[in-house]
Amino acid sequence: MKRWHMGSWLLVLLLAAQGLAAAPRCTGRMDRKSALYQPGETAKVTLLWSEDKKPLAEGTFTVAATVDGMHELTRRSFDLAQGNPAVWELPLNEPGIVQFEIVESSFGGKGVAAAAAIAPDKLALPAERFDPLPFWQKARADFKAKATITRRDLPQFSDAGRKTELLVCEVGGKEKFYAFWCRPAAPGQYPLLVNTPSHGMGPFTPALEFPRTDFVPEGVMTLAVNIHRFPPQATAAAQKAAFDKIAGYYFCRPGTSIEDYYFTAAVLAIQEFIDYVAQQPECDSRHIVAAGSSQGGGLTLISAAINPKITAAAVNVPAFCDFSPASGVRMKGWPVSRSGFDQSAETAQVMRYFDAGNLAAAIKVPVVFSAGYFDRVCPANGIYAVYHAVPGEKSMYPMPISAHVVLPGYLAVVDEFIRKQLK
Structure with missing residues (x-):
């Protein structure tokens, strides 16, 4: 280790x-x-x-x-x-x-x-764990049957060296999800790097939030997914205005049904985007790395557990790490840790499906983690417990003097990890 x-x-x-x-x-x-x-x-x-x-x-x-x-x-x-x-x-x-x-x-x-x-x-998870995999397997199949992905050229983000398209995933004629797919312009097959965003307004350009390196010139396709249901806006101000309409509640009101929680369809849309790109002739589907920070890190862990197309993952201070009441005195992971989160017993039943602790055993691909010892958004205790439950190849980047941040040193580690995994 x-x-x-x-x-x-x-x-x-x-x-x-x-x-x-x-x-x-x-x-x-x-x-x-x-x-x-x-x-x-x-x-x-x-x-x-x-x-x-x-x-x-x-x-x-x-x-x-x-x-x-x-x-x-x-x-x-x-x-x-x-x-x-x-x-x-x-x-x-x-x-x-x-x-x-x-x-x-x-x-x-x-x-x-x-x-x-x-x-x-x-640090360990409670021995008795709920298994959400059967739900996610069925939900993925049901979602795929209702989802249709279309693509749109984005010349403003394309040039002689790259081609960028907007992927739109429409579900049952109701909800729409969006992702930026960017790839080298030259013909060929390229490995794929997927970025899921942290809490916030989500991407309105193809630039990745985590990692921050532009990998396209290195012969890598990138997929920047937004979990929100509004199309990417022309400016940051417009994107923020669209996000502000849901910012205060989307993550903290799971309700009483797993089907109704905001993150459920988002998780499924992420997988649908990955599956779609993996099937394209330009994709070297033998190498698909997923990456994310905070909220995006937690969603990356969930994706690595339920999507066999993912071959490696990189997460920074990941959310969704250990919601179990049996964990004892330590703080539960985000979003359960946040003030305003519905702490009812019914909500706890819903959150079991998103707990990376319940999915850790299914993560068989290489993963690199980080944990900030000062972090009270995504606490290090829960991250370590999930980390030790992952059975595959893994490494931890401890941050003894940091809270909920992305450190330059860790970004360098992640870049090296991604380059190794995409070869």
Whole structure:
């Protein structure tokens, strides 16, 4: 199992008041660059408060060791008059990502300042798992029987080196989904890279959101899929205006029926686009890599489980990772983790079908993951648990000082992975 490690300093701005140019801030550092520990080992976190780059001589704060901010392990208060930086040494016994969070301070600021990973390789999903595969297999067949894909030339995104088309997937004469298909203009067969978007307005050009490299000049076809039901707009402002009509609710209201959830038809449309392009004479269907970040990462994991045409996957801080109530004290994955999400028992039944933890065993292709130790959108604990349940070839890019982000270092890793998988 490959691992990459980064430095463990994080600059966390803890603002005493909005709009101040130089508010007090806390810099947290673990005593190990990897921030990696085994159960029972003592971790040491150093917390330095400064203002205008000068250490503060007075002030008080309290730091809590928590699991995703939901389960507090312990806390300790410090007086800077007794020393700055403050140092806290404590044994950490249970596997998982522990965040050191400033919960109170005389400066008024709060936030995660450091994090430690205690035997993350031992994080596991509950033994009893629901199997959504039979549903998805039948749903795919039913969707395919109703779906029709048409294509439209996009000369504004084409040139001597590439040809771009808009694919439109119409389902039963009602809903329409859209995807940009871009490929080298020269005749031949080319491998395919599929991008599913993160939460937001979705693509209105063929440019990929994740990864960010333009692979078409390297002899690769790309497919940028939008999960929303409106056509791509001419400008970013127009695209955002179309998205704003659904932005506040599309992901957080699953309802009581799997057939009615916004993501259900989106997942099926993604597969239909992949199947369509894979059947075209220009496609080298032996090499199809799916990639996505956050929401797109979770949808990529689902696709890798239910679509055998996918031959590899790359995900960044993926959503949909472990919704099970049996997971215990850790935060559930996005979107269940978000405020405003319907937390009813009926909704929990629907979300089982999207839980990457329930689908992980079906992912048999190579996958590269990342997880941010500070992330409270797509928590690292659930990502690690799903990661360990994937039986195939895999690698993890841990981000000890990062939250919900895409790091340049990981983008380089993903580019290398994609090039290897598309050969």
